[in-house]
Amino acid sequence: MAVPQRLPPVVRQLASDRLGLARAAQTKRSRQLKARIVDADRVVQSICPYCAVGCGQRVYVKDERVIQIEGDPDSPVSRGRLCPKGAASEALVNSPKRESRVKYRRAGSSDWEYISLEQATDMIAERFIKSRRESWEQEDDEGHPLHRTLGIHFLGGATLDSEENYLIKKFFCAAGALSIENQARI
């Protein structure tokens, strides 16, 4: 039952909100508040990036920016719940500490400098090729094939997607850079 807001609060409470926990307790300002997700342009289904329970997330986007992340009630794994980390993942994505530019530290230097992504990719590719050549092992002492380098080590993967791990494994194996490792062992 709609009770006119201009009536005294006690009347409103007795009329429609016996416990005084709902509309009767609202001020004009709180009545006008709305959830931040109401204005979202779209929502997509995602998975929490922290532990391996795999809780469902709903990611709300406005103006091409994530504005909120909530638990996905459809998920049979999590039933809409998130833990403190999962619930804070909007702040992970929009963290004030997050760095969005490539940085480079020269040998012996005491500071970072900024370089372009393309230049960094090119420099890393050159170093990869050079290090690989310098540490290439074609065969062992008995003439058995090795086809590898142990001069390059890769660490990471448990926070990456399976498709990403697949391409990393594929490329590094083809390059003979077989020492690929991740948190599963750590």
Next chain:
Amino acid sequence: MGSNMAEQHPVGFQWVLEAKERGAKFIHVDPRFTRTSAMADLHVPIRAGTDIAFLGGIVNYILEHDAWFEDYVRHYTNAPVIIKREFHDTEDQGSYADVPPDLRPAGLFSGWNPDDLAYNVDTWGYAGTSVELGAGKSEQQADVSGEQAHGAHGMELEHGEPPELDNTMRDHHCVLQLVRRHFARYTPEVVAGICGCSPDHLIAVAQALCENSGRERTSAIAYSVGWTHHTISVQNIRAASIVQLLLGNIGRPGGGLLALRGHANIQGSTDIPTLYNILPGYIPMPHPVSHPTLDHFVELNGPSTGAWGNLKSYMVSLMKAWWGEAATPENDFCFDHLPCINGDHSHYAMMMRALDGGLKGMFCVGQNPTVGSANTKLMRLALAKVDWLVIRDFQPTETATFWKDSPEHDSGEVRTEDIQTEVFFLPCAAHTEKDGCFTNTQRLLQWHEQACEPKDDCRSDLHWVYYLGKAIREKLRGSEDPADRAILELTWDYPVKGAHREPDAEAVLREINGTGPDGNLLASYEELKDDGSTTCGSWIHCGIYGDGVNKPARKRPRSEQNWIAQEWGWSWPKDVRILYNRASADPAGRPWSERKRYVWWDPDQGQWASLGDSPDFPGDKSPDFVPDSDAKALEAISGDKPFILHPDGRAWMYAPSGIVDGPLPTHYEPQESPFKNVLYRQQKNPTRQLFSRPENPYNPSGSDPGADVFPFVLSTYRLTEHHTAGGMSRSVPYLAELAPEMFCEVSPALAQERGLTHGDWATIVTARAAIEARVLVTQRIKPLTVHGRTTHLVGVPFHWGGVGIVTGDSGNELLSVALDNNAHIAEYKVATCDIRPGRRPRGRGRLELVEEYRRRAGIAS
């Protein structure tokens, strides 16, 4: 056990609580009283590192009280199998002649070679198999382990049957009797003495498990890194698997041995591995002796019976996915393009290599080893010897800034200008900024959809590796060097989309799924061929894109399906949700009980039926199927053997192959322990992997002189509010506020003994480092009585470091690198330490304090 589920997997823990509300009994066995213990019907504190003793006590109880599930054990496990009569157990005297006489048995299995610090496994096999085949016919080289060790995927068995069986399970040499004798001395009193619990606690846990197992009921055991972070890590899990097999709790609803994993895709990065020793789907990496031919590799690595009998099909399909047209029958499908392993090339071995100047370049992608790895000082010293380092993360981590800001800068041991490492920091995309799959802890792959584009230079790792690969291929174009052919012939052309020309993750997923001769997407690994007519990037994932549907992206709401929820995501293999679920029916294919009905044989339809899961068994293989004597692969497994990945279709209580430190779990003390091993003369796991060098000193242990300098047990762990090395949590304002400061947990008794004040500072010291932490004095940490002596635990979370909104000393500074040799995983969960009141010294004083401790303990600097 070995898990603090309420705090580390809080949302998964809702299911434990719901089970409890429905009447389930919930027991927590763990050194610390945590939020998990607070919800448990019973919490049993045990000393860190004594889980095998405790589990061995449960095995002993089950067998002594005849509480085991006889039909399940006889038909589905290798309990009736006769083992070679030359095999000697740890309980038998005389297998290690060099150990002086003592009342305790040596504690070594037959085949111990003290010169190699490794076992010759010839005697461990099934009776009636040849030495070579019975031990598992793989490389049998002391230089490899894990999936590369002697027959990780099982040994060769003619006809898929063990040669000698005793179905009464009374033969002296059968597995059940071996298990019985192996654990005969693990009585409640002995176990209680080792673990620091009471005999009644052990009996209560064993009784609860036995009463809740059998035809009508099942029990589950969940574990986490509390079991894997040990020098006996694999055997901890083996011990629990013996308990679960004796009680018939594997492959059945409500049962299982459940690994609770810690990263969003740690399971996926093991299945499609960023690991050195396996290819996608747990195929071993080639070894030099696997060559010269693919057939030789297959013969050495895949038993011809069971699912691994089709190894050649999996391998050929993988190489066709990678090298496409270049992979032909004439060139062995480019088998020679694959690199070979011939030793431990894992993370810690490579960091030692770096220290010795043998590592030129390193990538850290979402990983922060100067906080997350054991002995973090050693990590920094190693990085300083690398020519170039690439970091991909949300923000520069401690690893990215090791050259300008580290404890060694503070102590004057290093100077920035002396560090010649070039460092690249590449910003990453968040999970909301890219498409892809995470595999959760129950093998469930779930797709996450891109919500928006990453900004500036932030890119997905898919983008990064794809364009790095393209750049390298471009620079090598036209190279005549045979070593470059594998790169140049690689299939490396993916459709791209969006503003950043992002490679299409679905195209990669389709490659993982694999295709048939006409390019159609395959539905099951059973369709893979060894003639090059099929492709498949990971055989266990075949079917993930079957019928052209991105199955991990299926998100039918839970309210519209039953509890198995098979239309939400996809799990390998073949969308099986409970592995080995053929075991949920009896040998004749009937449910063990109506209450525990899950998968069963429908004789009218001539196929396996289920409540909604995929049968983990050939769909039309009847329970009474008997294979032909010359059958291979899955056809060689009879209709009543559920464990199809093993060559005999049986679950292994006794592991005749694949494990480097023995076919049965045995209680050994940790690398660093205040106590001696009361069960065996062998103090520690004899095959544990040590790196004895000045940068990695070990504390004296047991009855060694100087052990009393480090009198307390140290254990590291995580908090709910932080994530591993902190790169995804110390940079998040809410989380930083919730858990702002490094601390340690001690009991009131230890606080009194060492003069520690709640809320004040303490300094914790090992032979590696001294760190400071706020003191939390709490009754949650209980002093335990071990062998009549009181022992104290110092609990240390490890999340902090020098970068982030909140900073602090890192717990992993304290640890040594001492590894389990099956998995090359470090003993994060137990070490010894001292603790003293007050902050640690600044500057050079910190180093001097550690050196003083080393001197007192007799450790050479």
